[in-house]
Amino acid sequence: MTSPLLTLNSGARIPAQGYGVYKVPPQQTRTLVRQALETGYRLIDTAAFYLNEEGVGQAVREAIADGLVNREDLFITSKLWNDQQGYHKALHGFDESMARLGLDYLDLFLIHWPAPQQDLYRETYQAFEKLLADGRVRAIGVSNFLPEHLERLLQDSSVIPAVNQVEMHPWLQQGPLRAFHAQHGILTQAWSPLARGKLLEDPQLLCLAQELQISVAQLALCWLRDLGVSAIPKASSPERMKQNFELPAEALSPQILARIAQLDRHQRVGSDPRTVG
Ligand code: NDP
Numbered sequence: 001m002t003s004p005l006l007t008l009n010s011g012a013r014i015p016a017q018g019y020g021v022y023k024v025p026p027q028q029t030r031t032l033v034r035q036a037l038e039t040g041y042r043l044i045d046t047a048a049f050y051l052n053e054e055g056v057g058q059a060v061r062e063a064i065a066d067g068l069v070n071r072e073d074l075f076i077t078s079k080l081w082n083d084q085q086g087y088h089k090a091l092h093g094f095d096e097s098m099a100r101l102g103l104d105y106l107d108l109f110l111i112h113w114p115a116p117q118q119d120l121y122r123e124t125y126q127a128f129e130k131l132l133a134d135g136r137v138r139a140i141g142v143s144n145f146l147p148e149h150l151e152r153l154l155q156d157s158s159v160i161p162a163v164n165q166v167e168m169h170p171w172l173q174q175g176p177l178r179a180f181h182a183q184h185g186i187l188t189q190a191w192s193p194l195a196r197g198k199l200l201e202d203p204q205l206l207c208l209a210q211e212l213q214i215s216v217a218q219l220a221l222c223w224l225r226d227l228g229v230s231a232i233p234k235a236s237s238p239e240r241m242k243q244n245f246e247l248p249a250e251a252l253s254p255q256i257l258a259r260i261a262q263l264d265r266h267q268r269v270g271s272d273p274r275t276v277g
Contacts, residue, residue, distance in 0.1 A: 018043030020232035029055025047079035057101035079112040082277035085120035090127035115277025
């Protein structure tokens with residue numbers, strides 16, 4: 001089984017479904033990423049902040065050496081942490097991530113948070129534009145940016161971010177932000193697509209999932225897929241990885257989509273981008 005591919009504004013193709021490794025302990029990362037690759041995941045989402053880029057790189061390099069995957073079929077994302085914002089620091093931060101990953105190029109590099117108090121994200125993004133021009137990264141983007149941050153960024157940058165990775169799940173549906181993305185050709189990518197697991201006990205989603213004879217995790221991931229949103233759930237067992245990857249092929253009906261639309265509570269399980277950094 002493979003994930004559908006989405007096309008970024010850079011022309012690069014990204015698997016819609018990925019595997020995220022936030023809170024995967026460094027000593028387990030190599031094994032879990034290997035299991036994810038064996039399951040069929042080709043998009044792996046890490047960050048300098050997760051302290052597990054080495055394990056991601058190790059698993060990826062081994063899987064290539066073993067003939068399990070080709071580098072061209074993989075899509076590796078990493079993110080620059082807040083204390084490395086600024087033009088020169090960002091270039092240095094990228095080099096450090098690449099040294100930990102042990103890869104020749106990165107598929108996507110993201111500014112992890114806008115950190116508006118620092119007011120360095122525009123300068124940081126200029127460094128990202130250089131990395132793109134130098135061919136060190138295939139696409140550049142941002143994470144946790146609100147429309148106000150994107151608007152400022154677009155004013156003085158020549159490259160539109162390919163992706164904005166934000167918290168999104170049925171309790172936080174991000175309507176206005178997604179409309180902004182659609183207007184500018186930015187792909188929405190959902191972090192914590194299962195609201196860190198909390199969503200799985202939502203009684204209305206349980207009821208819908210039961211009707212469809214799928215799990216709540218699969219329902220939430222099908223919903224994101226059908227909205228054209230890329231998702232990067234984290235899971236710690238091969239069974240869960242498989243469940244989250246092997247989604248029913250059929251699109252959800254308009255009736256089901258309408259019922260999920262009613263569950264929006266504008267509720268974050270993660271941090272507010274206005275206050276981080
Ligand atoms: P998720 O919404 O992916 O939820 C993960 C939790 O759900 C884990 O506790 C996991 O348990 C559980 N789970 C996963 N699949 C299933 C399943 N099928 N059935 C039951 N439980 C399940 O939360 P994350 O916060 O991990 O977000 C996913 C990824 O998004 C991160 O790993 C990271 O890559 C990215 N991220 C990015 C952020 C950013 O600022 N850019 C912020 C936060 C996350 P278990 O692990 O025990 O299997």
